[in-house]
Amino acid sequence: MNDLVASIPFLGKRHPAVARWGTLALIILAPILAGYFGRTWIRVLDFALLYMLLALGLNLVVGFAGLLDLGYIAFYAVGAYTWAFLASPHFELHWPIWAILPLGAGFAALAGIILGFPVLRLRGDYLAIVTLGFGEIVRIFLNNLNYPVNITNGPQGINGLDPLVLFGWDLSRTLRLGDFQIHSLYLYYYFFLLCVAGAVILIHRLQISRIGRAWAAMRDDELAAKAIGIDTRAMKLLAFSLGATFGGVAGGLFGAFQGFVSPESFSLMESIAVLTMVVFGGMGNIVGVIVGALALTFLPEILRHVAVPLQQTLFGHVILDPEVLRMLLLALAMIFMMLWKPAGLVPAQARYSRPGLLARERP
Amino acid sequence: MITLLEARGVGKRFGGLTALADVSLTIRQGEVYGLIGPNGAGKTTFFNVLTGAYVPEDGEFVFEGSPLPQGKPHQVVAAGIARTFQNIRLFRELSALENVMCGHHIRTQAGVWGILTQSRQAREEERLTTERAFELLTYVGIERFADTVAKNLSYGDQRRLEIARALATEPRLLALDEPAAGMNATETGRLKSLIEQIRHDGVTVLLIEHDVKLVMGLCDRVAVLDFGKKIAEDVPAVVQQNPAVISAYLGGGKHGH
Numbered sequence: 001m002n003d004l005v006a007s008i009p010f011l012g013k014r015h016p017a018v019a020r021w022g023t024l025a026l027i028i029l030a031p032i033l034a035g036y037f038g039r040t041w042i043r044v045l046d047f048a049l050l051y052m053l054l055a056l057g058l059n060l061v062v063g064f065a066g067l068l069d070l071g072y073i074a075f076y077a078v079g080a081y082t083w084a085f086l087a088s089p090h091f092e093l094h095w096p097i098w099a100i101l102p103l104g105a106g107f108a109a110l111a112g113i114i115l116g117f118p119v120l121r122l123r124g125d126y127l128a129i130v131t132l133g134f135g136e137i138v139r140i141f142l143n144n145l146n147y148p149v150n151i152t153n154g155p156q157g158i159n160g161l162d163p164l165v166l167f168g169w170d171l172s173r174t175l176r177l178g179d180f181q182i183h184s185l186y187l188y189y190y191f192f193l194l195c196v197a198g199a200v201i202l203i204h205r206l207q208i209s210r211i212g213r214a215w216a217a218m219r220d221d222e223l224a225a226k227a228i229g230i231d232t233r234a235m236k237l238l239a240f241s242l243g244a245t246f247g248g249v250a251g252g253l254f255g256a257f258q259g260f261v262s263p264e265s266f267s268l269m270e271s272i273a274v275l276t277m278v279v280f281g282g283m284g285n286i287v288g289v290i291v292g293a294l295a296l297t298f299l300p301e302i303l304r305h306v307a308v309p310l311q312q313t314l315f316g317h318v319i320l321d322p323e324v325l326r327m328l329l330l331a332l333a334m335i336f337m338m339l340w341k342p343a344g345l346v347p348a349q350a351r352y353s354r355p356g357l358l359a360r361e362r363p
Numbered sequence: 364m365i366t367l368l369e370a371r372g373v374g375k376r377f378g379g380l381t382a383l384a385d386v387s388l389t390i391r392q393g394e395v396y397g398l399i400g401p402n403g404a405g406k407t408t409f410f411n412v413l414t415g416a417y418v419p420e421d422g423e424f425v426f427e428g429s430p431l432p433q434g435k436p437h438q439v440v441a442a443g444i445a446r447t448f449q450n451i452r453l454f455r456e457l458s459a460l461e462n463v464m465c466g467h468h469i470r471t472q473a474g475v476w477g478i479l480t481q482s483r484q485a486r487e488e489e490r491l492t493t494e495r496a497f498e499l500l501t502y503v504g505i506e507r508f509a510d511t512v513a514k515n516l517s518y519g520d521q522r523r524l525e526i527a528r529a530l531a532t533e534p535r536l537l538a539l540d541e542p543a544a545g546m547n548a549t550e551t552g553r554l555k556s557l558i559e560q561i562r563h564d565g566v567t568v569l570l571i572e573h574d575v576k577l578v579m580g581l582c583d584r585v586a587v588l589d590f591g592k593k594i595a596e597d598v599p600a601v602v603q604q605n606p607a608v609i610s611a612y613l614g615g616g617k618h619g620h
């Protein structure tokens with residue numbers, strides 16, 4: 001955990017204790033602070049956590065293993081539709097979360113392997129194009145699998161998804177403790193937070209293991225990695241399937257939280273948005289990716305809240321749609337990054353390139 | 364003398380170009396075996412075929428009595444053959460220590476589940492890998508640079524690091540592709556004692572080298588390749604006198620192919 005803390009911006013290296021406890025306090029108090037500005041902002045926080053899960057999963061593929069994946073959102077879709085099929089009035093199924101989440105993760109992992117096999121020999125631009133195609137294929141399937149047999153309900157999407165229910169406790173209802181009330185959005189926040197924390201721990205363990213090193217080796221020099229005995233085929237498949245697993249879990253949570261899924265949510269633009277979070281935050285750095293996801297979820301929302309009223313006062317109507325503004329902002333973030341922070345907001349660093357850590361591990 | 368590696372009639376073509384033709388040679392356990400020849404003679408191709416980077420059209424390799432898998436580099440490493448590259452290929456963004464730890468990958472087994480749950484076996488393996496990597500850095504003499512990112516190491520140290528990384532795979536045969544290229548006399552001298560130490564510690568060495576002095580002073584036996592064919596194989600002193608070898612190096616061509 002110490003090397004995670006050390007990569008927290010500004011304070012991490014100089015005052016690790018302040019960074020650690022400060023971040024922890026901020027994380028716990030965040031929804032309460034956000035609540036002062038209205039419930040919308042808690043909702044934005046909830047979505048930020050979902051994006052963090054996605055970005056963490058994609059970082060496994062792009063940041064750790066160096067495989068450019070432009071269709072990552074497909075795994076999010078697999079997770080979300082698994083939830084929609086197994087916990088909604090659509091098929092009259094209402095399975096418990098403990099069954100659906102692992103299933104969704106499993107299906108996503110399987111999809112990862114299915115994508116992984118044909119692209120094992122591809123690299124760089126070619127890999128990007130094929131994964132982009134894969135993402136679009138999944139979306140188009142979801143869009144059109146309502147005929148002749150209605151499976152996905154087509155472009156209308158599926159409504160009335162079951163909310164998250166943990167041991168009979170429904171997260172979509174306001175929790176009453178005597179006079180004290182906790183709104184559902186807070187409950188989701190803390191549950192998603194636990195999920196993200198779990199993901200961070202698992203992904204960090206992977207990163208510093210023999211598997212994480214093999215990925216890094218493959219990313220730096222594939223030929224040399226093979227020559228020292230790394231089975232690059234197996235390692236690539238593993239990266240694709242593990243990355244997809246996190247996407248699948250995030251998808252399931254998204255479905256439950258939103259209560260509604262449609263193919264529209266899984267467009268190429270979403271894949272690009274998640275990739276931008278990873279690249280902007282700092283490819284291969286867990287803290288960086290989290291910062292990237294947080295920044296690029298919040299900035300467009302702030303922009304939306306400022307730009308729409310501003311345009312109405314100035315021109316009397318909205319000229320630039322908020323969704324267009326979001327894309328514009330992502331583009332600006334990329335340009336900013338290329339000019340001033342080419343390795344991302346929190347750049348990845350070789351482990352053991354910090355003397356303190358090395359001294360601790362030295363036998 | 365026990366035979367460690369035997370090449371049997373190995374042939375490799377690239378389109379119309381014959382890079383290796385019917386190359387047979389035998390490397391004995393515990394020796395330093397040199398592979399020399401003019402530029403383009405097929406030395407590096409031989410390495411690539413041996414280590415599974417290329418699949419040969421003809422012939423096979425027998426290592427410790429069993430045939431080597433072809434075109435599967437990681438299985439060749441698992442069998443006990445490690446290599447370095449003529450143009451150094453380190454994992455540039457990783458620290459020296461991590462580079463060596465990567466080399467130990469093939470000798471560890473921890474799976475995804477063990478790693479995610481931090482099982483005792485996985486943690487023990489990781490501890491051993493770290494310890495072993497430090498030992499190897501000390502062995503090649505660059506322990507003080509353990510935390511330096513590989514791309515920032517000096518040229519000579521990068522060569523040493525690459526050897527340490529190869530040794531981390533626990534090879535029985537270490538194949539070095541021009542390890543002295545670009546080194547000055549002092550560095551070459553230190554490299555020579557390192558290779559002697561490696562041999563002394565029980566690892567057989569296969570060496571491609573241009574530095575004639577190094578080859579003659581270090582190798583027990585030498586094979587000479589020219590235009591993909593083996594034209595000589597013997598102790599260095601004898602090979603040096605071989606007219607075909609002299610002709611190949613001086614580009615005479617009169618002695619006839």
